Amino acid sequence: MSPDAEPPPRRLSRAEAKARTRERLLDAAAQVFARRGFGGASVDEIAETAGYSTGALYSNFGGKDELFLELLASRTGLRQDAAAAVVGSRDKTVEQVQAELNRILVEAADGDSDIALLQAELWLYAIRRPELLEQLASRFRGNRDVLSGLLAERAQARGQAEDLPFDDLATVVLALFQGLVQLRRTDPELVRPELYGTALSWMFRGINEASSRPDEG
Amino acid sequence: MSPDAEPPPRRLSRAEAKARTRERLLDAAAQVFARRGFGGASVDEIAETAGYSTGALYSNFGGKDELFLELLASRTGLRQDAAAAVVGSRDKTVEQVQAELNRILVEAADGDSDIALLQAELWLYAIRRPELLEQLASRFRGNRDVLSGLLAERAQARGQAEDLPFDDLATVVLALFQGLVQLRRTDPELVRPELYGTALSWMFRGINEASSRPDEG
DNA sequence: GTCTATAAGACGATAGAC
DNA sequence: GTCTATCGTCTTATAGAC
Numbered sequence A, B: 001m002s003p004d005a006e007p008p009p010r011r012l013s014r015a016e017a018k019a020r021t022r023e024r025l026l027d028a029a030a031q032v033f034a035r036r037g038f039g040g041a042s043v044d045e046i047a048e049t050a051g052y053s054t055g056a057l058y059s060n061f062g063g064k065d066e067l068f069l070e071l072l073a074s075r076t077g078l079r080q081d082a083a084a085a086v087v088g089s090r091d092k093t094v095e096q097v098q099a100e101l102n103r104i105l106v107e108a109a110d111g112d113s114d115i116a117l118l119q120a121e122l123w124l125y126a127i128r129r130p131e132l133l134e135q136l137a138s139r140f141r142g143n144r145d146v147l148s149g150l151l152a153e154r155a156q157a158r159g160q161a162e163d164l165p166f167d168d169l170a171t172v173v174l175a176l177f178q179g180l181v182q183l184r185r186t187d188p189e190l191v192r193p194e195l196y197g198t199a200l201s202w203m204f205r206g207i208n209e210a211s212s213r214p215d216e217g
Numbered sequence C: 001g002t003c004t005a006t007a008a009g010a011c012g013a014t015a016g017a018c
Numbered sequence D: 001g002t003c004t005a006t007c008g009t010c011t012t013a014t015a016g017a018c
Helices: A014-036 A043-050 A054-060 A064-074 A080-088 A094-110 A115-127 A130-157 A166-186 A195-212 B014-036 B043-050 B054-060 B064-074 B080-088 B094-110 B115-127 B130-157 B166-186 B195-212
Strands: none
Touching: A014 A043, A014 A054, A014 A064, A014 A115, A043 A054, A043 A064, A064 A115, A064 A130, A080 A094, A080 A130, A094 A115, A094 A166, A094 A195, A115 A130, A115 A166, A115 B115, A115 B166, A130 A166, A130 B166, A166 A195, A166 B115, A166 B130, A166 B166, A166 B195, A195 B166, A195 B195, B014 B043, B014 B054, B014 B064, B014 B115, B043 B054, B043 B064, B064 B115, B064 B130, B080 B094, B080 B130, B094 B115, B094 B166, B094 B195, B115 B130, B115 B166, B130 B166, B166 B195
């Protein structure tokens, strides 16, 4: 072994340490923003929650706004892998897909991660800043497109009508999710755990009927 | 005319003047809270928007929280009269009802009153205060019950199945409204003006099919 | 890179004049 | 009842030690 052959460092490199700090600060920020709201959260509490001081926070982020911006960029997306696993899988029965969708909704509403609150905060934040609105809109359109594609694939694989308005369907699937999560977060009694899957099955049955027998009912 | 017979006062009585001030302050508060968010709004700006000073505001309300509480109490309800006019009227065709629902959704999303933002703020505010959560939940349940009753009446009047899960249907109708408003507020292109009525017609067709032919599809 | 200490300002709320 | 003036607190952001 030559003297200058270095073993892989056991301690984190400077870049790794900084990246870890950033990650911890972002996690803490998500927590505190969800708990207090954007206006009610203080950078002090965020830094303290992450285990750092405000100075460390300001050396990693431009400030409160930039911190929230990073969250907006990293936590408003559809988990494409998860969506594909749930909706895109061809060998899942309708009942299986329904059950998984219900589980996801209940987790989002009941889970203690308060993801629903953070999403609402991010939405309000972006809506009020014209320069961010298009970014959020683009992200939502992306979510819709991914889901729309998955629905089209699934319909094709199952030999169903291929000329359905998949974009509209995907939009409704996403909107209903958001609405039901907020209602269930307010009062679990309002939204039975099975309601999301049930409502979607009504809708898909209805649209299939509408496309095959447009003049009935 | 006896000397002490007073004509009806042309100027407002003290009670009336105070009530008018309260109303103006509440309207201004709704505006500013919607524009800035609860945390971002200052009582100074609210008072100034209403045309008063902060002293006047504090003589009419306990403070910022109490002001928001009054909004929560007065602006989270379903307009029952409007709901009855739209859904409850027996002589409206399905197409007419759809068109009116679409109009309401587009107004809520596109209107410059920013009612959607205020609703989101009120929801977040109540969710974070355990003592208010039950109040909001009760209000939502009331909305659902009213709508559920109207749907049941309408189904009966039209000779449709009377054993449908009207509570579930009403919940979905409300949730979908909320979700679509937020999506359309983000990007009007995501939600066509006709989508709400269309999606509901899919769903009602589907549930009628499901209740009359449970084992098909 | 992170910490401590602090500057500069905004905020909610109150007191007293009118 | 409303206004003006002000108090004390909490906030974001920065500067300099380590």
